[in-house]
Amino acid sequence: MNFKTIGAAALIASAGLCAPAFAQQDERSWSASVKSGADGDKTIARAQAVTKCLEFILADWSFSAIRGESRKKLMHSMFDVLRKERFTERRGKWRYSAKVSMSEARNRVLDALQVQDTFGADKIIVVVHPECYKGPSMDKDDVQAVWDQIRTGVSDYLNSHRFRESPNTGQKQQVMKAALELGASPSNQQMHQFSQAFQAPIVVSVRGKVRYEPLKGPSAQASMGKAGYLRTQGIVGQVYDRNTDTILGRFTIKSSKDKTELNESNTDSIYQPYVDKNESLSEATEKYAMHVGKYIAVHTCKRLFDRFYAMQPQPSAGGGGGGGPRDCPGCGDKIVDNSLKACPACESDLPAATGGGGGGGSGKKVPTARDYYQLRFKGFGDDDVETAIEALQENKDFSKWKDVGAVKIFYVYKCAYVGDTMISSAIKDALKDADLYDGCKVSKTGNNINIIKKK
Numbered sequence: 001m002n003f004k005t006i007g008a009a010a011l012i013a014s015a016g017l018c019a020p021a022f023a024q025q026d027e028r029s030w031s032a033s034v035k036s037g038a039d040g041d042k043t044i045a046r047a048q049a050v051t052k053c054l055e056f057i058l059a060d061w062s063f064s065a066i067r068g069e070s071r072k073k074l075m076h077s078m079f080d081v082l083r084k085e086r087f088t089e090r091r092g093k094w095r096y097s098a099k100v101s102m103s104e105a106r107n108r109v110l111d112a113l114q115v116q117d118t119f120g121a122d123k124i125i126v127v128v129h130p131e132c133y134k135g136p137s138m139d140k141d142d143v144q145a146v147w148d149q150i151r152t153g154v155s156d157y158l159n160s161h162r163f164r165e166s167p168n169t170g171q172k173q174q175v176m177k178a179a180l181e182l183g184a185s186p187s188n189q190q191m192h193q194f195s196q197a198f199q200a201p202i203v204v205s206v207r208g209k210v211r212y213e214p215l216k217g218p219s220a221q222a223s224m225g226k227a228g229y230l231r232t233q234g235i236v237g238q239v240y241d242r243n244t245d246t247i248l249g250r251f252t253i254k255s256s257k258d259k260t261e262l263n264e265s266n267t268d269s270i271y272q273p274y275v276d277k278n279e280s281l282s283e284a285t286e287k288y289a290m291h292v293g294k295y296i297a298v299h300t301c302k303r304l305f306d307r308f309y310a311m312q313p314q315p316s317a318g319g320g321g322g323g324g325p326r327d328c329p330g331c332g333d334k335i336v337d338n339s340l341k342a343c344p345a346c347e348s349d350l351p352a353a354t355g356g357g358g359g360g361g362s363g364k365k366v367p368t369a370r371d372y373y374q375l376r377f378k379g380f381g382d383d384d385v386e387t388a389i390e391a392l393q394e395n396k397d398f399s400k401w402k403d404v405g406a407v408k409i410f411y412v413y414k415c416a417y418v419g420d421t422m423i424s425s426a427i428k429d430a431l432k433d434a435d436l437y438d439g440c441k442v443s444k445t446g447n448n449i450n451i452i453k454k455k
Contacts, residue, residue, distance in 0.1 A: 027083075028053075029382065031097035033390040040349045042087055045096035047330025047346035050078045053100055056403060057109050060267060060298045065309040067333070070113070072345040075331055077112040081105050091435070095390070110162050119308030120163040122243070125200035126154045126296060127179045128207075133285065134233060135212030142282040146210060147176070149286040153293020154300075163301060166200035179205070188247070191240040201242045204300050208235030208253070210289050212281060226274040230288045231255040237296055239303045249303040253295050262291065263405055267302065270295055326350055367400060367416035372447060373423060376410035379453035384436055385411050388451070391434040395419070395426060410450075423449060 032048035034041035054074065055063045066074060082098040089095075113119075133146045151169075158165055169175070178197070182190055186205055195203045214228040215221055221229075235253040240246070259271035270291060275284045325334040330348030338353035365371075375392075377385050392398050397419030404412035417423045424442045427449065431437040439454045 026102045027099045028102050029097055029099055029386065031095060031386050031390065033093055033095045033394070035093065037087070037089060037094045041094060042096065043346075044330045044348045045087070045094070046079070046082070046085075046098075047075070047328075047343075047348050049096060049098055050075060050082070050346070051331045052403075053105060054078065054109065057102070057106055059402075061302050061305045064332075065306055066113075067309070067312065068344075070309070070312070071331070071333060074109065074112045075345045077108045078105060081108055095387075097386075115162040116164060119304045120161075120301070122201035122241075123164045123166045123199065124158065124202040124204065124300065125166040125169050125175070125195075125198050126151065126204040126206065126300065127175055127182065127194070128154075128296075129179050129182075129205075130176045132209050132289070133211075134209045135285070136214075136281065138282055138285075142285075145282065145286050146289045148172075149289035150206075150210075150293040150296070153290035153295075154297045155293075156290075157294045157297035158301070161297075161301060163297075163304075166198050168198040168200070171198075186238075188240070188245055191247075192242060192245060195240065195242040202300075202304070203240045203242070204237055204296070205240070206235065206237040206296055209233045210235075210285060210292060212275070212285060221274055225277050227277040227279075229272050229274045230285060231257075231272045232270070232292060235292065235296075237299060239300055248307050251299040251303070253292055253299070261407060264407060265291065265295065267295070267298060326353060365418040367418055370447075371416045371418055372400070373415055373417055373449055374404075374447060375413045375415065375427070375449050375451060376407075377412075377451050377453075378410050380411070380436070380451075384453075387434050388431060388436055389413060391430040391436075392427065395430060397426065427451065 030049040030053045032045040032052070034045045051063070081100055081104050083101070084099045085096070086098070087094060087096045128147060128150050130144075130147055132150060133143050155165060155169070175198070178194055182194060182205055186194070191203050191205065195201060209232070211231055211233040212228055213231060215226060232253050232255040236250065237253070238250045239248040241248050254269045255272045256269040257272055259265065259269060260274065262271055262273070265271050273284070273288060275281060325336045327333075328335055328343040328346065328348055328350060330343055330346040333343060333345050335343060335350055340350060342349055377388070380388065389401070392415075393401065398415050398417050400414070400416040402414040404414055406412075417426065419426055422444075424444050427442050428437060431440055431442075431451075436453075441450075441452050441454070443450045443452075
């Protein structure tokens with residue numbers, strides 16, 4: 001990885017690296033901080049920024065599952081989508097930043113992973129039980145529309161991520177009839193027969209309902225004109241592979257009353273939207289059903305993704321020495337070959353290998369459920385939020401970072417913290433180091449940390 005193209009001139013601007021006009025609308029900034037302006041630290045910072053971008057794109061799957069040549073190919077496919085690269089010094093620390101067209105980056109990821117030829121090679125059919133709605137009576141066409149929208153949500157996600165659907169997926173009546181025959185908990189034999197009949201080596205069977213719950217009695221939501229809300233009820237799926245005649249995995253689509261915005265959904269749980277009193281229940285239910293369908297597809301693809309990479313040969317330890325694995329400071333990969341001086345995936349210089357066998361004996365506390373927090377920023381600009389997070393990431397008591405994004409009036413990050421000092425004190429110290437603490441208030445309520453800057 002050559003930083004001659006950045007050089008000293010890049011401290012001011014990277015001329016000639018403008019993104020295409022079509023990419024401007026979905027540009028996003030990615031950055032990383034390092035201790036010096038040396039070429040080795042520049043390489044590390046660049047790799048860290050690319051890794052953050054990859055983890056964001058692969059949030060529904062898992063970037064950490066990818067190893068060896070696949071990881072190297074994926075990393076290198078991303079380096080030339082970086083635009084407007086800058087490497088600047090501030091208070092003795094160096095910060096790298098770049099712009100990325102996210103649509104271009106997503107396509108590079110799918111190209112590098114060759115989804116359609118690897119873990120998405122076999123055709124898929126998703127069969128959803130027709131009894132998929134519970135709530136106030138709707139006519140037959142509206143209930144069937146809920147089923148249709150679940151299938152649409154599945155298809156849109158599969159197609160946009162280059163997975164292949166069975167050509168028989170469009171045979172609506174036959175698929176609905178087969179779903180009834182499969183029942184709630186189909187056996188391997190039933191799944192095998194279904195797979196053969198519909199020419200799909202991968203079968204995903206789904207049961208459960210989209211449910212409407214009316215609000216009961218006076219409440220804050222009722223006073224705001226809400227009539228009720230939508231949620232999932234017992235939605236369970238299982239992924240069957242005819243090639244091995246096995247169930248590759250089971251999953252549930254759960255909703256959470258604490259999530260009321262669409263962008264709060266993830267693979268742990270999806271949101272529960274409120275329905276206005278003057279809103280069409282059938283239209284609201286169809287819209288929610290499509291979102292449920294998306295997460296059925298997400299879980300399906302994740303099972304296939306994890307299965308494929310779990311079966312790939314891992315890099316050999318080689319090199320002798322018996323030391324524990326080293327973490328690449330750039331892309332975070334586990335390096336087990338003690339003879340390597342640079343990361344095979346991102347070319348970052350590696351820390352010296354240490355002996356002693358066993359490895360991983362850092363003595364650091366493993367985060368428990370109570371050690372996870374939401375950091376909620378308000379009144380900060382985008383660059384200041386990034387700078388604050390970078391300052392916090394230098395404190396190794398913080399880990400498990402996840403960029404949630406904008407949630408109502410806050411910008412939210414999730415993380416784990418296992419330090420001996422109060423988390424609010426650790427955050428204040430980091431903000432002071434980054435010159436962001438003036439006019440700032442840090443408060444803790446349960447596991448929510450509000451970081452509010454007065455304008």
